[in-house]
Amino acid sequence: MLNELAAVTKAVMEDVLLYNNKSFLIPLFLIALLFLWVTEKDRKLRVVLLYLVAAIGIVFLCPIYAWVGMKIDADIYYRVLWSLPMGILVCYSAVKLMIHFKAFVSKLLVLILAVLMIVVNGELVYTNSFHIRSVNTYHIPQQVIDVADALKLDNYKPIAVLPAELLPFFRQYSADVFTPYGRNILEPAWTFQNDLYDAMEGDRSAYDVAEVARCARNHQCAFVVLSCAKQMNGSMEEQGYFLFRFVQGYFIYMDYNYYWVFKEQGLLDADVIEAGG
């Protein structure tokens, strides 16, 4: 038990360090807490902003509480730190300090220093993350939308296999197509395995077409979407597929086996029938 508690304590400390990264955030928060502890006179505010916040901090760092929390989900235990209102305390402290000074220049200086402290110690969210100019209101790459629209059938929801780069976005746009796997397969920690994914993504520069076709049939995929950025070792036509569309750098092939069945059942749109001949 003691060993377990020691491990939990270590994990909590790691969470705090990861949360704080190399910044001054948590020390700044502690300084603000201390500052307000000394200067805040309003007893009602003291109870919530100081005593409660300090108690929350202590409880969340407590190994027994953390042990229970980590039993539920160790990966997200760091989120308990969200309960510490760091922004409120730091910004309120800065304002209190500003109020303390009488001269306008001193007040302005405190404000400038406070802003500078946040800016210098912080990281701008827009430059330090995966922000890119959006090309549509969905906020997903346009090629995903075009491929999804091309795959959509009016009377049937087919199964299609997609290149890895489309997986994180495809299902945010469309539920008209089933996929043998999704973004879950891209997350190494989740250890999903799929032979079709291995066939599609095993070689970064080329597709082993015969293997892709074989696996796609095993997974009942009517459509196979291949990126033109990769070479094809072999031809999909030889494997019994036809090229339905070429959309935004992606070849969309349809399996003739499904084509005949779907066509007979009247499930195909006119453009697919035309492409299949």
Next chain:
Amino acid sequence: MEIIRWGILLVLVLPVPFFLGFIPVKHMNRLQKTPAMTYVCGWFVSFFLFELTAVPFILLEQSFTVLVAVYTCIIAVVLAVSLWQGRHLWKCYFEDLQGIRDMPGAVKLGWAVFFLIVLFQMAYAVLYEYYDGDDSYYIAVAVLTDKFDTMYLRDAYSGYIYPLDVRHAFSPTPIYQAWIARLSGIAPAVVAHSVLAPVWLMFMYCIYGQIGSRLLWNRKNYKPVFMILIAVWFMYGNISLYTAETFAMTRTWQGKGMMAGMVIPALFLSLIYLAEESVSQGMWMLFICVCMSAVLATSISFMLIPTITGMASVMIGLKKKSVRFAAELFLCCTPCMLLAVCYMIVR
């Protein structure tokens, strides 16, 4: 047609939450009767009602359309009651607006700077996209819900039929977004990324605005300074992937972002007011709604909310020297704990 859809969507995220807020705000004191507080309360009333309505429907594996019909009717009824009850509030809002004229120039300038920063953040949220892997679950759930009319019964990554996803069923933020998408006819990805991202940022700053009003109630002229600092704090809070600021700014529309950016600050807002000598009924209402909204946002609330509420009851109870008050405060998280028990049972 597209204009009508966008019109409905904007009505659902702007005036509807505002009007829903009339009921709690009517029972608040004068300092709290502000348009921003009304908007804040309205969202939490909406979340509270949704959590109470949606979870049973999800667990009973009912169709999404039934939930949409029931919840929409509930909202319509509450809205009607709210509009009736809040008819006298307009006078307070008007007085608030008149107060702007009397503000000193420097304060007006401060507010202008703050609004410009927030406007920039909102515009950035609309014009720039942020890649987050979790969207391929959350938004996909909303898309599947709308398309297949089932809730958490299909695998978000493949679309195939799946046993009920109990882990997420108690925190149905994507279903809430699917409700907005269904009523408006706008795709869930657009609702989340292009509408809720900026609107919930505004919602978040409304909460901080109310916190500022309480902290600086006798130094009102410093409130814009506090708000500017908060806006800068959020903009520069991306020191790691794990901070509340990162989640609030980059995943505003997800349950986690909602928890970090809105629910926890609102919890402190309520607690600050609950620590006062005389507590308004409206503040109790808001606190209960916030506790329940936390569950709607993320299942970590099952642990966080009782812990924070428990500690707050002890502290505030001690300060007020009232066991009864402490017990009443703690009882506010009873619905949250009941849901936690259900979660443990069905998990």
